[in-house]
Amino acid sequence: MDVKFEIIKKDVLGRVGHLKTKHGIIETPMILPVINPNNIVIPPEDMKNIGAEAIITNSYIIYSNQRLRDRAREEGLHRMLNFDRPIMTDSGSFQLSVYGDINVDNMEILQFQNEIGSDICVPLDIPTKPNERYDEAEKDVTITINRLREISNIKHIFKDNIIVAPIQGSTYRDLRRKNAIEASKLDFDLYAIGAIVPLLEEYRYDDIVDVVIASKLNIPLNKPVHLFGAGHPMGFAIFVLMGCDLFDSASYILYAMDKRYLTVNGTYKLSNLRYFQCNCPVCSKYTPEEVRGLENEDIVRLLAIHNLYESFTEIKRIKQSIMDGRLWELVQIRCASHPKLLNGLRRLVKYSNNLERYDVSSKSAFFYGGAESNRRTEVIRYRKKLRNMPIKMTPALITTIPSIEDIKDYKSVYYLKPPFGPYPLELSETYPLNFESPEILDKEMVRTALLNLIVFLNNDKNKGKDVTFEYDKRYRDPLIKKIKKMVDVRLINEI
Numbered sequence: 209m210d211v212k213f214e215i216i217k218k219d220v221l222g223r224v225g226h227l228k229t230k231h232g233i234i235e236t237p238m239i240l241p242v243i244n245p246n247n248i249v250i251p252p253e254d255m256k257n258i259g260a261e262a263i264i265t266n267s268y269i270i271y272s273n274q275r276l277r278d279r280a281r282e283e284g285l286h287r288m289l290n291f292d293r294p295i296m297t298d299s300g301s302f303q304l305s306v307y308g309d310i311n312v313d314n315m316e317i318l319q320f321q322n323e324i325g326s327d328i329c330v331p332l333d334i335p336t337k338p339n340e341r342y343d344e345a346e347k348d349v350t351i352t353i354n355r356l357r358e359i360s361n362i363k364h365i366f367k368d369n370i371i372v373a374p375i376q377g378s379t380y381r382d383l384r385r386k387n388a389i390e391a392s393k394l395d396f397d398l399y400a401i402g403a404i405v406p407l408l409e410e411y412r413y414d415d416i417v418d419v420v421i422a423s424k425l426n427i428p429l430n431k432p433v434h435l436f437g438a439g440h441p442m443g444f445a446i447f448v449l450m451g452c453d454l455f456d457s458a459s460y461i462l463y464a465m466d467k468r469y470l471t472v473n474g475t476y477k478l479s480n481l482r483y484f485q486c487n488c489p490v491c492s493k494y495t496p497e498e499v500r501g502l503e504n505e506d507i508v509r510l511l512a513i514h515n516l517y518e519s520f521t522e523i524k525r526i527k528q529s530i531m532d533g534r535l536w537e538l539v540q541i542r543c544a545s546h547p548k549l550l551n552g553l554r555r556l557v558k559y560s561n562n563l564e565r566y567d568v569s570s571k572s573a574f575f576y577g578g579a580e581s582n583r584r585t586e587v588i589r590y591r592k593k594l595r596n597m598p599i600k601m602t603p604a605l606i607t608t609i610p611s612i613e614d615i616k617d618y619k620s621v622y623y624l625k626p627p628f629g630p631y632p633l634e635l636s637e638t639y640p641l642n643f644e645s646p647e648i649l650d651k652e653m654v655r656t657a658l659l660n661l662i663v664f665l666n667n668d669k670n671k672g673k674d675v676t677f678e679y680d681k682r683y684r685d686p687l688i689k690k691i692k693k694m695v696d697v698r699l700i701n702e703i
């Protein structure tokens with residue numbers, strides 16, 4: 209089958225896409241709920257109504273249980289689970305990472321997945337823990353790459369399914385890069401970043417950003433990327449912005465079993481909740497107190513249903529944000545809800561120089577949403593533009609408050625507004641210079657604007673030109689001293 213991933217709309221590295229499988233199209237980003245074939249709490253059939261376009265189950269669990277194995281071979285996976293949409297199967301790598309050993313090899317488990325009709329098959333990779341010794345992590349990556357080579361020789365057998373190429377390498381960026389580069393050479397249909405669950409459990413979002421970026425930037429951009437085990441909805445937005453298209457979630461059920469209620473802003477214990485903050489069928493029918501009064505089995509099922517609704521709702525919000533070119537804004541809102549996520553965002557904007565090259569989509573607006581906005585790809589791109597932007601007519605005025613009186617004395621007028629810095633007044637209605645930022649300024653945005661001004665004045669085309677910069681007291685900053693050495697500067701007192 210000619211597997212195709214079609215990108216519908218992009219925003220930064222995020223995208224809405226269509227992944228074709230033999231059981232239909234998955235619109236990405238999408239989350240695949242994990243089904244444990246030994247313990248089905250919510251039947252896959254019901255998952256469809258909640259929003260699941262696809263599910264994931266574990267082929268190793270099926271394989272190692274004779275009853276399930278025989279049934280799967282006889283009926284096929286889709287009939288066995290009563291689900292007619294795409295099913296992805298994991299290989300047992302997770303069990304390998306937990307128990308250290310499993311009784312199946314790479315080709316055996318992959319062939320089994322093929323045999324039972326899985327749409328998306330995962331080879332047996334070696335998940336390496338975070339901060340593992342470098343030589344150990346390197347050894348594991350070599351095994352994973354060798355296994356991918358082994359499969360690539362017999363890919364024709366699997367022509368009906370999508371085969372996943374896992375990317376490992378612990379917390380070492382160079383190993384992630386190496387794994388991604390070598391896997392990409394073998395031309396797989398889907399790439400998956402693995403072994404981040406231990407990082408997620410410790411809320412190490414900054415390290416996750418390093419791992420994802422090192423992997424993603426070395427995977428062909430036209431190929432979809434799965435992020436293994438990232439099932440908590442609070443992280444979806446930032447992961448999508450980095451170019452992750454698929455997620456799997458056991459979280460919906462694991463948290464439910466622990467009587468925890470997932471929201472995009474974090475996790476609540478059912479015991480502490482007085483109000484459900486959602487309008488899903490569970491939350492609109494019951495109060496937390498009523499749920500607490502139910503049998504354990506029902507509590508778990510109801511919380512799991514809510515957790516899934518919350519996850520799928522977030523996926524829809526993310527998709528709409530991509531369509532609107534507003535994914536950065538959503539990510540900033542999400543990351544403001546937890547300091548550890550904010551760590552992730554702060555790490556991410558350090559990569560803005562790299563991301564800027566990929567952020568090519570046209571957007572409608574830029575809303576300033578706090579310090580991290582200063583490092584958004586649009587601001588970085590504008591700074592690059594300023595390096596070559598000439599001031600055509602002089603004398604020129606650059607002002608923080610344009611007034612009609614002043615303007616008449618100059619041949620060209622530029623407005624300076626944070627965080628973008630100077631721009632010709634006539635461009636103020638075009639993207640991204642139609643940006644919105646608060647009039648009550650913060651230090652970072654002032655500095656960004658002034659730094660951009662310095663870049664503008666300092667470029668080869670503008671050095672030594674007759675320029676006046678007038679600013680109001682909101683812009684008092686040590687950088688003004690530097691600007692005074694370059695052009696005429698005056699303070700205006702209108703605000």
Ligand SMILES: [Zn+2]
Nearest residue numbers: 486488491514
């Ligand atoms: Zn709910």
